[in-house]
Amino acid sequence: MNKKITCIIGVILVLVVIFIIVFLLNKDEGDNKKMDNIKENVSNDITFDFDTHTVLLNSGYKMPLNGIGTYSLTGDVCYNSIRSALDSGVRLIDTAYMYNNEEEVGRAIRDSNVPREEIFVITKIYPTQYDNPEQAIEMALEKLDIGYIDMMLLHHPGEGDVEAYKAMEKYVEEGKIRSLGLSNWYVEELEEFLPQIDIMPALVQNEIHPYYQENDVIPYIQSLGIVVEGWYPFGGRGHTSELLNDEVIVDIANNHNVSAAQVILRWNLQKGVVVIPGSSNPKHIKENTKIYDFELTIDEMNRINALDRNEKHDWY
Numbered sequence: 001m002n003k004k005i006t007c008i009i010g011v012i013l014v015l016v017v018i019f020i021i022v023f024l025l026n027k028d029e030g031d032n033k034k035m036d037n038i039k040e041n042v043s044n045d046i047t048f049d050f051d052t053h054t055v056l057l058n059s060g061y062k063m064p065l066n067g068i069g070t071y072s073l074t075g076d077v078c079y080n081s082i083r084s085a086l087d088s089g090v091r092l093i094d095t096a097y098m099y100n101n102e103e104e105v106g107r108a109i110r111d112s113n114v115p116r117e118e119i120f121v122i123t124k125i126y127p128t129q130y131d132n133p134e135q136a137i138e139m140a141l142e143k144l145d146i147g148y149i150d151m152m153l154l155h156h157p158g159e160g161d162v163e164a165y166k167a168m169e170k171y172v173e174e175g176k177i178r179s180l181g182l183s184n185w186y187v188e189e190l191e192e193f194l195p196q197i198d199i200m201p202a203l204v205q206n207e208i209h210p211y212y213q214e215n216d217v218i219p220y221i222q223s224l225g226i227v228v229e230g231w232y233p234f235g236g237r238g239h240t241s242e243l244l245n246d247e248v249i250v251d252i253a254n255n256h257n258v259s260a261a262q263v264i265l266r267w268n269l270q271k272g273v274v275v276i277p278g279s280s281n282p283k284h285i286k287e288n289t290k291i292y293d294f295e296l297t298i299d300e301m302n303r304i305n306a307l308d309r310n311e312k313h314d315w316y
């Protein structure tokens with residue numbers, strides 16, 4: 001009797017294992033097919049428009065090619081930096097829940113004379129918020145207080161990221177968020193994530209600078225009709241002097257009578273990468289916008305490309 005029961009339990013267990021394997025294989029196959037479908041159906045053109053300094057996103061909205069990043073800018077420093085950026089013609093602002101400055105960014109926008117529709121604001125929700133994404137999105141809308149959010153990103157891959165993205169999709173339908181994107185997503189993560197969502201991300205924001213170039217990742221993302229934006233263009237605080245004094249970059253800067261910072265930003269643009277340098281210095285903020293009056297030669301681009309060391313300056 002006991003032997004019979006053990007035998008039946010054994011058979012049931014084997015069947016359950018077979019069922020799970022078949023289910024997972026079918027799911028993988030389904031996801032692979034969806035990913036192939038996504039790749040085959042890319043039709044939008046994300047070529048940068050160097051006349052208007054914008055790119056047309058797959059969401060149908062235009063985004064400026066250069067902006068200001070606000071990581072580590074808080075309080076009055078953040079407020080003044082955004083006011084100064086808007087006065088200098090910057091129309092793209094990158095903030096995040098994690099930077100603890102959405103209120104100052106929003107206030108600076110409201111206090112400026114720049115019409116709201118001319119400004120493009122990106123914010124991000126953090127993995128610790130993915131268990132209640134609606135609350136996170138409402139909080140961002142409330143803190144920014146600028147009517148709608150131009151683009152919201154998931155700041156990192158993390159538990160519940162698909163559900164959090166789907167919540168953002170609902171806010172797009174309601175018109176409270178205009179475009180969606182991802183940050184710190186690479187090839188493998190994208191292949192797994194994209195088949196599970198409905199609205200293609202319009203942008204992926206990853207670490208990119210001459211010492212960490214992501215030359216395998218950038219063309220892959222762009223081939224999906226998704227715009228790439230780089231963070232830490234100058235290597236990030238604590239690393240900027242090495243990059244800004246790099247012999248090759250300084251030599252190229254001297255050829256064009258511009259600064260090393262401008263060369264790095266221009267190199268990004270010519271690779272099809274949107275730039276959001278961080279700065280609280282009005283002189284730097286202005287300087288970082290003057291990147292459209294010169295062009296790097298193919299040889300100069302190649303010299304900077306050769307500086308790649310695969311040297312990441314942050315853990316994610």
Ligand SMILES: NC(=O)c1ccc[n+]([C@@H]2O[C@H](COP(=O)([O-])OP(=O)(O)OC[C@H]3O[C@@H](n4cnc5c(N)ncnc54)[C@H](OP(=O)(O)O)[C@@H]3O)[C@@H](O)[C@H]2O)c1
Pocket residue numbers: 068069070071072094095155183184205206230231232233234235236237238240244259261262276277278279280281284285287288
């Ligand atoms: N998605 C993510 O996970 C992630 C991670 C990190 C950063 N980000 C975003 O990317 C943005 C850029 O990164 P970041 O601000 O950390 O680093 P960064 O842009 O690489 O470097 C900022 C540093 O460069 C200096 N700087 C700026 N313009 C300069 C110029 N023309 N000449 C000389 N120095 C100049 C700034 O000093 P001054 O203030 O003195 O000008 C500051 O110390 C962030 O602000 C944030 O919005 C996103």
